[in-house]
Amino acid sequence: MSESEDSRQTGPRTRGRPRNADADAAILSATRDLLAERGWPDLTIAEVAARAGVAKTTLYRRWPGKADLVVDAMAELFSHLEVLDRGSMLQDALATVGQYVELLQLPETQAALLALSAEADRDASLRAKVIDKVIDPQRHLVYEAWERACARGEVEGETDIDLIFDMICGTLVHRILIKGQPVDQEYLTRFVSVVLAGLAQLRLAGGI
Amino acid sequence: MSESEDSRQTGPRTRGRPRNADADAAILSATRDLLAERGWPDLTIAEVAARAGVAKTTLYRRWPGKADLVVDAMAELFSHLEVLDRGSMLQDALATVGQYVELLQLPETQAALLALSAEADRDASLRAKVIDKVIDPQRHLVYEAWERACARGEVEGETDIDLIFDMICGTLVHRILIKGQPVDQEYLTRFVSVVLAGLAQLRLAGGI
Amino acid sequence: MSESEDSRQTGPRTRGRPRNADADAAILSATRDLLAERGWPDLTIAEVAARAGVAKTTLYRRWPGKADLVVDAMAELFSHLEVLDRGSMLQDALATVGQYVELLQLPETQAALLALSAEADRDASLRAKVIDKVIDPQRHLVYEAWERACARGEVEGETDIDLIFDMICGTLVHRILIKGQPVDQEYLTRFVSVVLAGLAQLRLAGGI
Amino acid sequence: MSESEDSRQTGPRTRGRPRNADADAAILSATRDLLAERGWPDLTIAEVAARAGVAKTTLYRRWPGKADLVVDAMAELFSHLEVLDRGSMLQDALATVGQYVELLQLPETQAALLALSAEADRDASLRAKVIDKVIDPQRHLVYEAWERACARGEVEGETDIDLIFDMICGTLVHRILIKGQPVDQEYLTRFVSVVLAGLAQLRLAGGI
DNA sequence: CAGTAATCGAGACGGTACGTCGTGTCTTATA
DNA sequence: TATAAGACACGACGTACCGTCTCGATTACTG
Numbered sequence: 084m085s086e087s088e089d090s091r092q093t094g095p096r097t098r099g100r101p102r103n104a105d106a107d108a109a110i111l112s113a114t115r116d117l118l119a120e121r122g123w124p125d126l127t128i129a130e131v132a133a134r135a136g137v138a139k140t141t142l143y144r145r146w147p148g149k150a151d152l153v154v155d156a157m158a159e160l161f162s163h164l165e166v167l168d169r170g171s172m173l174q175d176a177l178a179t180v181g182q183y184v185e186l187l188q189l190p191e192t193q194a195a196l197l198a199l200s201a202e203a204d205r206d207a208s209l210r211a212k213v214i215d216k217v218i219d220p221q222r223h224l225v226y227e228a229w230e231r232a233c234a235r236g237e238v239e240g241e242t243d244i245d246l247i248f249d250m251i252c253g254t255l256v257h258r259i260l261i262k263g264q265p266v267d268q269e270y271l272t273r274f275v276s277v278v279l280a281g282l283a284q285l286r287l288a289g290g291i
Numbered sequence: 292m293s294e295s296e297d298s299r300q301t302g303p304r305t306r307g308r309p310r311n312a313d314a315d316a317a318i319l320s321a322t323r324d325l326l327a328e329r330g331w332p333d334l335t336i337a338e339v340a341a342r343a344g345v346a347k348t349t350l351y352r353r354w355p356g357k358a359d360l361v362v363d364a365m366a367e368l369f370s371h372l373e374v375l376d377r378g379s380m381l382q383d384a385l386a387t388v389g390q391y392v393e394l395l396q397l398p399e400t401q402a403a404l405l406a407l408s409a410e411a412d413r414d415a416s417l418r419a420k421v422i423d424k425v426i427d428p429q430r431h432l433v434y435e436a437w438e439r440a441c442a443r444g445e446v447e448g449e450t451d452i453d454l455i456f457d458m459i460c461g462t463l464v465h466r467i468l469i470k471g472q473p474v475d476q477e478y479l480t481r482f483v484s485v486v487l488a489g490l491a492q493l494r495l496a497g498g499i
Numbered sequence: 500m501s502e503s504e505d506s507r508q509t510g511p512r513t514r515g516r517p518r519n520a521d522a523d524a525a526i527l528s529a530t531r532d533l534l535a536e537r538g539w540p541d542l543t544i545a546e547v548a549a550r551a552g553v554a555k556t557t558l559y560r561r562w563p564g565k566a567d568l569v570v571d572a573m574a575e576l577f578s579h580l581e582v583l584d585r586g587s588m589l590q591d592a593l594a595t596v597g598q599y600v601e602l603l604q605l606p607e608t609q610a611a612l613l614a615l616s617a618e619a620d621r622d623a624s625l626r627a628k629v630i631d632k633v634i635d636p637q638r639h640l641v642y643e644a645w646e647r648a649c650a651r652g653e654v655e656g657e658t659d660i661d662l663i664f665d666m667i668c669g670t671l672v673h674r675i676l677i678k679g680q681p682v683d684q685e686y687l688t689r690f691v692s693v694v695l696a697g698l699a700q701l702r703l704a705g706g707i
Numbered sequence: 708m709s710e711s712e713d714s715r716q717t718g719p720r721t722r723g724r725p726r727n728a729d730a731d732a733a734i735l736s737a738t739r740d741l742l743a744e745r746g747w748p749d750l751t752i753a754e755v756a757a758r759a760g761v762a763k764t765t766l767y768r769r770w771p772g773k774a775d776l777v778v779d780a781m782a783e784l785f786s787h788l789e790v791l792d793r794g795s796m797l798q799d800a801l802a803t804v805g806q807y808v809e810l811l812q813l814p815e816t817q818a819a820l821l822a823l824s825a826e827a828d829r830d831a832s833l834r835a836k837v838i839d840k841v842i843d844p845q846r847h848l849v850y851e852a853w854e855r856a857c858a859r860g861e862v863e864g865e866t867d868i869d870l871i872f873d874m875i876c877g878t879l880v881h882r883i884l885i886k887g888q889p890v891d892q893e894y895l896t897r898f899v900s901v902v903l904a905g906l907a908q909l910r911l912a913g914g915i
Numbered sequence: 916c917a918g919t920a921a922t923c924g925a926g927a928c929g930g931t932a933c934g935t936c937g938t939g940t941c942t943t944a945t946a
Numbered sequence: 947t948a949t950a951a952g953a954c955a956c957g958a959c960g961t962a963c964c965g966t967c968t969c970g971a972t973t974a975c976t977g
Contacts, residue, residue, distance in 0.1 A: 250482075
């Protein structure tokens, strides 16, 4: 995630005026602000540039378009999650999923996440970027939580990380982003315990 | 749900030339076709009108914009689901969820569903339409499946329909629409059994 | 001018519901009012109909379009001029031209006369209507004034009515409608006396 | 008059990409061509842009609308008149007025001049542009012709330039543009001699 | 320390879709 | 048959955003 675009890792850049190092951060920050203020459809490249104090040219030199820009802006937001150690698998899960819920409830996330996925429908390379930079980095959280529970002796063996991941993210996306409903503590607790119960079942049955 | 816009149920219409009754169906059908062919961002009102053999004006007289039009087009697609009776709760669920998966895998659904939800982010009235016409009509499937299982004696009491609904729809949306991955028979079976296991847990614990 | 359109003199109309006799006057009056209020480009058939308390259909059954409607509306305005007898050729001319000036200064005339002539550029039948119904009816004023002057013995023989007519109408149209300047008493007196002087020259030289 | 719009004389232009210098001429030329081909009502901005090989945006960046565009297109046409020296006041006048007649008989002029004046009825700023750029530049012709005649000793003192100007332009506009009749050599000669006779009268009477 | 090369701000450009408006025609029920 | 009401096909409007381009000006590294 430190390289926000492919065109930027071309080795030790030498000739010519170097790029303004502050611009990237200003642009991504402006992008998030405007996503929160205006929503995806009314987010214009020109306004992002203006807000960041940068020319449109500069922005287009670094990102090919609105979608790629927003991917990187969201990636920064989603790069700070980690599995919290709360002593038990249930508590770990509650705390970690809670962090994820908070992210989903940010206005910039609400504006961007579904829009990006929608845009990615006909654009395989965009879909790859969304998955690589925003979605998949969260998958390791499930893995780590499972490993920690194993280390504690709460569970053993392997499980279906992908399925669990889809269930957690998907359910919350459906609740928060698609239906626009809040996730309170009770809903969260109930949800996590259902998932953990199912997860146990998964292990017992050995994939049915 | 058969009324595609509020302005159309105004009692015993008398004055003036009546609206062309065929146009609605032609427009919605053209909308779905073009969604599948071009995707959401390249779906233009002008082309829908042309494909439906209708003037742009006529289309705007019936729907305020692209999003509202697509809501109704999708609503028709999603109005044919029902709970299949396969003899057991597990088999009922597999068959019914399988129908839903097929809908999610249609190119028109892939083009439209997330785009609509994204567009609805800042537009409460659009969100309400999406939920009322596309999302919520599927919720009764969960209810009916549960009732049938009760009647068979497989389960008893009540359960958290909303949570189960979010889990089923959300997981599949995440898998199919967001990550763009296929749902095969194995994934489906595994998923459904995890949900049913969790559901049993939900009943036992009495909401934790 | 009593028959405002060709489609209306079809003999002794018999079958079916007869046309509303008041509608013509109401429509022409509404047309003049709206010309004065909104100007030619913003005059819409729909609004004329509404103002006249009539359906668009009714209007289109009587006039083929906006231009023809306005021709008749203007024709009524221009149908009341006559040569005033003020005792001398100069005074007759001043009084009669003064009437014409007043017509040109009406807002409805300002809105309509040049617009009609412009519209007539590519439409020979419209040009014929404008000339027959609005322009040429005034030409006889020149003829009558000349005849009266002859009868008084102020002048004798013939003159070039067409040229004099073009000069009088044209000069005032240029001043009032094209340049938008007022015609005061001094300008009018000076103008008429120049024309009369030229007219004398015309007679003397016998066409140069 | 060479500057087609006020927004274009902004001193030593520096910042940003400069405007395409050829575009103005191409647009104005396309405008005249299409005026001649289609007439004013069927002249569309989109077609002018296409014909000039320019985007609609570019055209709107330079002119606020159809009328302003046509004013400049006509201004170019009317900017080439001059008083010809034919040895006598009468011959000078015949030659110069003859040039003007030729301009009025061009199809682009027939399409545009009255339409512009009509459009200017409710738009003071447009009226000012029409007068400043198309009408008034011809007024000096009358002045120069008079001065030359004075220098020759044919006439002396001052005269009412405005009135003479209205009479010349107005009469020909009425004949050619409003009535759509041709101006042949005989009409022209007769007309000019009447005006000159009246002009002499004007001088003698000292304004009546 | 001049030359080269890439960056930057600014804004014009070609293109495309938008949603609105006016036209003149039509289709209904009613008079 | 005329009427009021209003839907209809059509086509132009003027606006907005996109992503590209062309400028002059700046800012480093290079030879």
